[in-house]
Amino acid sequence: MIIQLVVWPDDRACDRSWLMDQVPGASGIIVMLSDTHTAFSLYSHKAAGPNLRVISTMSVGYEHIDLSAISQRGVKLGYTPDVLTDAVADLSLMLALMVGRNGAETMSLVRNGEWPNSPWSPFGFCGPQLSASPVSPTRTMGFIGFGRIAQATLKRLIPLGVTHCIYYANPSSPPKPSLDAELMTKYGLNSVKRVDLDELAKDSDVVFVLAPGGEQTKHLVNADFLGKMKKTAVLVNTSRGTLVDSEALATALHQGVIWGAGLDVVEGEPQVTADHPLVKEPRCVILPHIGSATLETRLGMATLAAKNLLGGIFEEAMPAELNLKSRT
């Protein structure tokens, strides 16, 4: 058996015309989250043709794939869950730290050569401390979505003296009191509790947004939610931009309703220009969706995507196949 491998040579999403030339007759295709048009053209133009057995996306999300369309055609879908959990949890922790420590403002100050003219003062550059302290002995971490990445983030926060964990989960999912109790004991927390959005907003020192994107979760963090948060609270979004209402957040930051925000994702990305209201806020740290961007994790994702592809082509087990029947 010979596999003919066709690889787009450049380090960016492939051109549509190149794809349309190459894809007819393909048995399998590896796509990226950035290839929105790839999945679309595959189905709508039937460009690949009846040989197509598998689409393998190098991502944990699959909102760029038309699930019902490929399910109808009997095409399998591979994705890359789990392998990026640690990389995204690392970044979530990093953003929570950076926002409290005025990372954007202080780093720019040095880059711009303003350090020599920035007098030291007892409370200069000071923000809320993420670690517990005698002044703030309780630290409550709130999570919107409490899956693998959220729990890996919680684990990283334990040595900082976190005392309480609250989370909001999909209302249709059953409560898991035994998991809550298990985490509480394992980490020596005062409480681990599923709450509604109101309580989450009111009680959290940091809110981590770590839920799937899509219509169901759109703008869960809106003006109403932000208005209920503490003035010293920090918002971190490392999941999907659609969960946070950008305009409401920019207004909340501008008016000092919350302390600051750390975003790896922004609604409408990558069309986020220098005049975007969030980019102009000094207490908003924005990164260009690099949640899984480490050498180790991307290598792990690429390897898993390749194994999914081969499994699908040879009709063998795929290490991470999405169950399309339960989703469509």
Next chain:
Amino acid sequence: MIIQLVVWPDDRACDRSWLMDQVPGASGIIVMLSDTHTAFSLYSHKAAGPNLRVISTMSVGYEHIDLSAISQRGVKLGYTPDVLTDAVADLSLMLALMVGRNGAETMSLVRNGEWPNSPWSPFGFCGPQLSASPVSPTRTMGFIGFGRIAQATLKRLIPLGVTHCIYYANPSSPPKPSLDAELMTKYGLNSVKRVDLDELAKDSDVVFVLAPGGEQTKHLVNADFLGKMKKTAVLVNTSRGTLVDSEALATALHQGVIWGAGLDVVEGEPQVTADHPLVKEPRCVILPHIGSATLETRLGMATLAAKNLLGGIFEEAMPAELNLKSRT
């Protein structure tokens, strides 16, 4: 008993002329790390006079105080250890994460409006992952200096899957094999080991510089040390700028000898201008000495400094008095 309190009104180091007018006859003085001239002028001009009983510095370091001079005059010295341990450990962790994740480059890219023109690519913005991963299952953290802040930093790295801890300590300090064994067991590490600088440079994935400043530790991290480090290694300095040879580090970064560096302190600070060779390196994250800069920690330091002052004035116990006899 009435205390007359004289407070410099501005949010910056006080003017020398103001100080010279106000200080004669003072029983105690609170100084900051930035007030280098304060301690100097106190002694050399004998401006305070024989009433002076105590100097209380709102800092953990005391290299800005002439210890032997004040010791000879019988003046006590208060400082603020411990209270800033967590804040500096938080920042050390944050810098280690930021360097691996290209924090400086990616944040600037978004601020400059370049996100829309930055194509996603499988290995774009990727650096070495701080967390352990199937690709890099062992993670070795190296510490130059292994006191309270270093140990608090180590504790924060445990949930990221750290496996080995090595450290270099002052050669005149006795080995502490039982502490090493205790930490190893407590954190489930494969090893905790005191090593020489050569081994530290060669084996560490991250080197944290957390030792006191001064002549004894000057340029411990020099071209020779950097040359022995791994190509993927990260250097973090959150103690004193003098420990790292800035020129050697800039060269190492420029030539790709190590992956990157995160610095909260730079030799000669705050005279670090935009044309400083380290500021120009894209893989160098520099912050303007904000290690202890959180609202909670600075409030704790200020409170301790005030208590030290009062203890010194009234000849009662000072909560944190430096033993000058053992130091001079």
